[in-house]
Structures are given as structure tokens and as C-alpha cells.
């Protein structure tokens with residue numbers, strides 16, 4: 249059993265939870281995730297470790313409640329328990345000092361981006377961060393990211409905060425400006441967003457790292473359910489990733505596979 | 520106690536008993552165990568078919584040398600407690616092996632009563648199951664040893680190998696902790712082999728017995744990630760690695776990442792470990808299909824195809840590259856599958872998985888094969904027949920063509936010597952290249968069997984005990 253120590257709302261349906269998991273906190277490196285199972289019979293849900301405190305023995309999860317399992321998890325109040333937390337899983341982010349980097353986060357992808365951006369800044373990079381959301385309340389972690397970013401640029405689809413539109417428009421400007429053009433881009437968000445970003449960075453010839461979120465079961469390489477095609481080869485996102493060279497990822501396949509359980513029962517049983 | 524005496528002639532005249540099975544049509548729609556067990560009188564009569572022959576080849580046929588004639592003699596007398604004691608001393612998980620050992624290739628293959636013409640071997644597996652179930656129903660929880668040693672032993676993985684080693688070491692009095700990556704203990708017995716072959720209450724009972732002996736089981740610990748072997752060796756006096764075979768192989772044909780293609784591991788894990796058969800909201804989802812095709816010919820393929828039938832497929836098809844004679848699956852499962860209406864397609868190989876415009880599986884393209892000369896495995900190699908390609912409609916395809924060693928743990932422990940397939944190398948005592956670190960089961964042997972993993976666990980436990988005494 250893993251105790252929930254804090255649970256606060258960051259944005260509509262987005263919670264920051266601090267969970268006691270001493271072994272995970274000690275071993276964790278940026279880029280890694282845990283698999284969480286709330287209770288007996290519940291689903292196993294992968295969640296990025298947004299932050300960890302090895303001394304206090306705690307990890308921070310930032311969770312967007314998109315479906316039943318994540319709704320149930322964010323409903324656990326401080327003092328409550330999560331039955332299973334396994335990790336840290338996946339490879340740690342490879343961070344080098346390359347000079348300028350741009351970190352792009354969309355929606356809850358910003359939570360996954362946060363530890364990457366922090367690590368990039370710690371390694372001495374000059375970090376420009378672009379975060380987007382549907383409207384102002386959905387833009388998360390702005391202040392936290394500002395602490396180590398040279399600049400945090402915000403976009404919203406309705407223009408209620410920052411630039412109206414998508415993160416891609418802002419990124420494009422930066423890529424086209426020789427004075428600001430980065431050596432590397434980190435992008436995390438919905439598959440459509442990452443695919444659109446890679447289109448831009450490919451044209452600009454900029455190395456791009458994406459963090460993929462296929463459906464997972466065990467997170468240890470045992471089931472192959474998380475397989476993605478990168479550079480024409482099958483990779484298991486839970487052990488070979490979750491971060492990959494964005495220019496080589498087959499996003500079409502990933503987005504198809506993510507939809508496996510949308511209305512599947514109606515489709516296959518004809519009900 | 521049963522006193523009936525048989526003359527040798529009477530003994531030879533007894534016919535092999537029949538297992539009581541759930542009706543085939545009914546069981547194809549539920550997950551309850553197929554075999555219902557033997558009645559007491561039937562078990563006693565069956566045990567009397569053993570003629571206690573001179574060479575007792577059955578013992579050598581068993582990978583852990585269970586004293587088969589001795590336990591059968593007790594059953595023949597109706598002394599089930601006596602039989603259970605013998606069995607338990609030789610085999611840590613008899614309720615499991617009685618159900619899942621490939622008896623027809625081991626103890627029963629060499630039984631004298633099965634030799635020559637029409638003879639049928641003594642039903643050693645069914646009797647082992649009978650005695651083990653009797654033992655479970657009548658035994659009280661095991662009592663931990665009165666005194667504990669000062670030694671701490673870590674076990675990595677809670678499959679049959681790990682559980683066996685844990686039990687042996689705990690009975691000696693060592694302080695044993697089992698680290699398991701998943702949220703429940705049991706390994707393949709839990710997530711792979713379905714309820715209709717091995718009820719999970721048996722695995723639960725084994726795990727509870729270990730806990731009663733004082734074994735600590737820590738789930739959600741992924742060794743190599745949560746903690747490393749180096750950390751384990753600094754905190755524990757010895758370690759046994761039994762983390763199984765791991766990573767599923769895929770077919771390497773086009774269409775393998777379409778929606779509706781599963782590895783058998785994923786399909787079975789979703790159902791067995793994650794209760795996907797239960798349509799309650801919040802449970803792990805699973806695709807249900809009118810037609811399911813499963814590739815492979817082993818126990819895993821068989822479990823996949825029979826499970827898909829139970830999940831509602833009207834056609835559940837097993838497609839295998841070789842012929843029936845080469846199938847590695849247990850004979851009893853093949854018989855049960857046929858009765859349940861599973862369709863077998865032999866000598867066909869997949870060329871592609873076919874998808875629709877939305878990325879769903881709509882069928883598979885297969886090619887007919889014929890058997891050529893034997894290959895390295897000694898089995899006749901399947902050779903494609905040109906021009907024989909055909910398509911088969913299905914909505915789910917399950918790949919069960921084997922597994923390879925999972926590098927997750929070994930990659931973080933470079934001192935551990937591996938063979939070229941990534942399996943851990945051990946000496947005759949199951950010791951690895953790191954002193955005090957032992958290994959066994961599928962991570963050493965590649966995909967093997969429950970009984971071989973248990974045998975390794977037992978041998979390792981003895982070696983660890985000896986090793987600790989030298990410390």
C-alpha cells in the first residue's frame with residue numbers, strides 16, 4: 249500500500265499527488281514512470297514521475313483524469329492509499345549540454361515534460377518552454393517551469409491566455425529565427441501535437457525527442473502491448489522508451505493503436 | 520485403510536481410469552476447471568494398476584525424481600496422508616504439477632504399464648493431483664521453524680522456481696524475501712496458465728503457505744529498476760534469480776501492429792491477472808472477436824485459443840507451421856481443445872496480418888507448408904508450398920511463437936555471465952558468475968516447464984544453504 253500525502257488540483261481534472269514510495273523515489277531518474285493500480289481488480293495505469301524526493305521517500309504524480317481509472321485515482325484524498333505503485337520504469341532521459349533547447353508541452357503532456365525540462369536546465373542548457381492548453385485554466389505548471397526556463401511561452405486555443413492558437417505556431421517562429429533556433433527540441437503531448445511538431449523540426453533539421461504514451465500493461469517488456477514502430481523497427485515503449493527520436497516514430501500507427509479500446513465492444517461484437 | 524488385495528492378473532486387468540470432465544460445450548463458455556478430479560475409489564483402483572515393477576522407470580522419467588511407486592502404494596492402501604507426505608517431500612507444488620506437467624513425455628511415457636501394444640500407463644499425473652488436493656484440504660497451515668538462522672536470502676521472481684526455493688529455504692529457517700515485479704505472486708502460474716487448467720486458488724494457497732512459513736513477499740519491486748542486484752547482494756547473504764523467460768517474440772510479418780494483434784502474454788495477462796473477462800467498468804479492457812486466430816503450437820498457443828473461445832469467439836482457430844505430431848503442447852490440452860470445438864490448421868505459416876482502413880485486423884494471409892527434412896531441433900522443417908497462399912477472416916490474431924530472455928534485470932548487472940541468447944549461465948549448483956547469486960527456471964533454460972523451474976529452485980535452495988554455512 250502506498251500512502252497519498254497530498255492531493256491538489258492544478259487545473260480542471262488535473263491533480264498533483266504526492267505519494268510515499270521510498271524505493272521508487274530513491275531509484276528514480278528524469279524520464280521514468282510508474283505503473284499504478286488503485287485497488288484490487290483495477291487497471292494498471294502508467295504515470296510519469298514528475299518529481300521525487302529521495303530523502304522524504306516521496307514521488308509526485310501529475311494526473312489528468314481522462315477516464316474511469318484516472319478519475320478514481322485522483323479521487324484519493326491525502327491519507328488515503330493506492331494499492332500498487334511499481335517502478336521506476338523506462339529509460340532515463342539522455343540529457344546533454346547542447347546549448348539551446350526548446351521544450352514543448354501540450355495538455356497533461358506538460359506534466360511529463362516538466363522533469364525533462366528541469367533536467368535539461370540542470371545540465372546547463374538554455375531552455376525555452378512552450379506550453380499549450382485548451383483555455384487558461386488548462387495551462388499547468390507555468391510558474392514551476394518559469395523557475396528554470398529562460399522564457400515560458402503560452403498558447404491557448406481560445407486565446408484566453410498567451411498566444412491564441414497551438415504550440416506549433418510559436419515553435420515555428422523560433423525555428424525560423426536563426427538567433428533562437430535550438431539544437432534540440434523535447435516535445436510531449438497528444439500524438440497529433442507531437443506529429444505536427446516533428447513535421448516542423450524535420451523541415452528545420454532539428455533533433456527532436458518525444459515521449460510516447462501507448463497503452464501499457466506490465467511495463468517490464470513482458471507483454472509487448474506498448475510496441476511502437478521507430479525507424480521501421482518494433483520497440484517496446486516501456487523498456488526501450490518512453491522517449492524516442494521523434495523524427496523516426498510512426499505516429500499514425502501510435503494514434504491508431506491508442507484507440508484500441510474506444511468503443512471496441514460495439515465494434516467487434518456488433519452490439 | 521483399503522485392504523483389497525489384487526492378484527497380479529487382476530491388477531493387469533484394471534483399465535486406466537477416466538477423468539471426470541466438465542461437459543465440453545458448457546466449459547467452452549466458462550473459466551471453471553475442465554478436470555473435475557477422481558473419486559476416492561477410482562483413485563485407489565487406479566493406484567493399484569501400478570505393479571511396483573523392478574526398474575521403476577517412472578522415477579527417472581520425472582525431472583525431480585518423485586518417488587512415484589511409493590506414493591502410489593500408499594494411495595493403493597487408501598493412506599492419502601502417507602502419500603501426500605511422500606509427494607510433498609519430493610515436489611513442492613504437486614497440486615500444480617499434477618495438472619500441468621507434460622506427463623505423456625515424462626513419468627507416464629516410460630511407465631511399464633504403457634509399454635507394448637495397447638497398454639496404458641498408470642495415471643500418475645491425475646493421482647498426483649488427487650493426493651495433492653487431498654493434502655490441501657486436510658493439512659493445516661505450515662508452522663514456521665522454531666528458530667531462525669541469521670541469514671537473509673532474496674528471491675527474484677515468484678514463479679514456480681522462486682516459490683519452490685523460498686519454501687525450501689524458509690523451512691530451514693533462513694529469512695526469505697521474495698521480490699516480484701507484478702502486483703501479485705505466482706509468475707506464469709498466475710498470469711499465463713488460465714483458471715480452467717490451474718485454478719488460482721491453488722496458487723493463492725501456495726503463496727499463503729509460504730507466508731505462514733514466514734516468507735516475506737514484496738510485490739511491485741522490479742529488480743533492475745526499483746532495486747539492483749548489487750543492492751540485493753549488499754543487503755542479503757544470498758540471492759536466487761528466477762525472473763522467467765519474459766519477452767514475447769513476434770512474427771515479423773506486415774500488419775503485426777494492427778489493432779487486434781496481441782502477444783499471447785498480453786492477451787492472457789489481461790484476462791488471467793487483470794480480470795478482463797469481467798466486463799465491470801474500471802476493469803482492464805480486452806477485444807472480443809467473432810473469429811480469433813492463434814499462431815503457435817505450444818501450451819501458450821493452446822491457452823490463448825481456448826481462452827478466446829471462452830471470451831466468446833464462435834471460431835477459435837489454432838494455426839501451426841508443423842503438423843500435429845510436432846506440437847509441443849500437452850496431449851491432454853490438445854484433446855480438450857478439440858472437444859471444445861477449437862479448429863486446428865496444421866502446416867500453415869502466416870505471411871501477413873491484414874488490416875482495414877481504420878487499422879483493425881480483418882484477416883490473416885497464410886501459406887501452406889509441407890514437412891521437409893529434420894532441422895536443428897530434430898523436428899521436420901516446414902517448407903512453404905509455392906502458390907498455396909490463402910486468406911482467413913478474423914478480427915483478433917494472437918501470436919504465441921515463443922519468448923526470449925528479458926534483459927531488464929541482466930542489463931543492470933554486467934557482472935552476470937550470460938549465454939548468447941541472454942540467458943544466465945549457472946554451474947551444477949545453479950550458482951551464477953557472481954558468488955552467492957544463484958539462478959534457475961526459464962531465465963536459465965529458456966522457455967521450459969514448471970517442474971524444471973521447481974527442480975532448479977530446489978537444487979538452488981540446497982546449494983544456497985550449503986553456501987551460507989561456509990560464510
Ligand SMILES: Cc1cc2nc3c(=O)[nH]c(=O)nc-3n(C[C@H](O)[C@H](O)[C@H](O)COP(=O)(O)OP(=O)(O)OC[C@H]3O[C@@H](n4cnc5c(N)ncnc54)[C@H](O)[C@@H]3O)c2cc1C
Nearest residue numbers: 294295296310311312315316317318461462463464490506
Ligand atoms: C509512459 C507513460 C506516461 C504517462 N504519464 C502520464 C502522466 O504523467 N499524467 C497523466 O495524466 N497521464 C499519463 N499517461 C497517460 C495515462 O496513463 C492514461 O491517461 C491513462 O492510462 C488513462 O486511463 P483511464 O482509464 O483513466 O482512461 P481511459 O478512458 O481508459 O483511456 C483514456 C485514454 O488513455 C489511453 N489509455 C488507456 N489505458 C491506458 C494504459 N494502460 N496505458 C496508456 N494509455 C492508456 C487510451 O488510449 C485513451 O485514449 C502516461 C502514459 C504513458 C504510457
Ligand SMILES: Cc1cc2nc3c(=O)[nH]c(=O)nc-3n(C[C@H](O)[C@H](O)[C@H](O)COP(=O)(O)OP(=O)(O)OC[C@H]3O[C@@H](n4cnc5c(N)ncnc54)[C@H](O)[C@@H]3O)c2cc1C
Nearest residue numbers: 676678679680700706707742763818960961967968969972
Ligand atoms: C501460457 C503458458 C502456459 C504454460 N503451460 C505450461 C504447462 O502446461 N506445463 C508446464 O510445465 N509449463 C508450462 N508453461 C511454462 C512454465 O510456465 C514456465 O516454464 C515456468 O513458469 C517457469 O518458471 P520460472 O519460475 O522460471 O518463471 P515464471 O513463472 O516466468 O515467473 C517469473 C516471475 O518473475 C517476475 N519477474 C520478472 N522480472 C522480474 C524482475 N526484474 N524483478 C522482479 N520480478 C520479476 C515475473 O513477473 C514472474 O512473476 C507455460 C507457460 C506459459 C506462458
Ligand code: SF4
Nearest residue numbers: 581585616620625626
Ligand atoms: S512432477 Fe510431473 S513428471 Fe514428476 S511425477 Fe509428478 S506429474 Fe510426473
Ligand code: SF4
Nearest residue numbers: 569570572577630631
Ligand atoms: S513404471 Fe509404472 S508400473 Fe512401474 S513402478 Fe512406475 S508407475 Fe508403477
Ligand code: FES
Nearest residue numbers: 467469471472486
Ligand atoms: S507494457 Fe508490456 S511490454 Fe511494455
